[in-house]
Amino acid sequence: MSITLKAARVNVGLTQSEFAKRIGVTDTTVRNYERGKTYPDIKVLERIKQVTGVGYEDLIFLPDAPVKPETNTKREA
DSSP states (O other): OOOEHEEEEEEEOOOOHHHHHTTTTHHHHHHHHTTTTTOHHHHHHHHHHHHOOOOOGGEEESTTTTOOOOOOOOOOO
């Protein structure tokens, strides 16, 4: 299932400032990630996964992106 970075951060109960410190970036950088203005490099993505438990393949870097559950698109005959 996909999740926005902001939702992942909020789910672990961290403010932007606390999250920034945990992943080794500035508050402004976290804001830019959450707004889709900039994107983290692979090292930061690994730290995000350690803090939130969400891997890069499940993160959406768009502000307020809708999150839809995965559905099976194959129809049985």
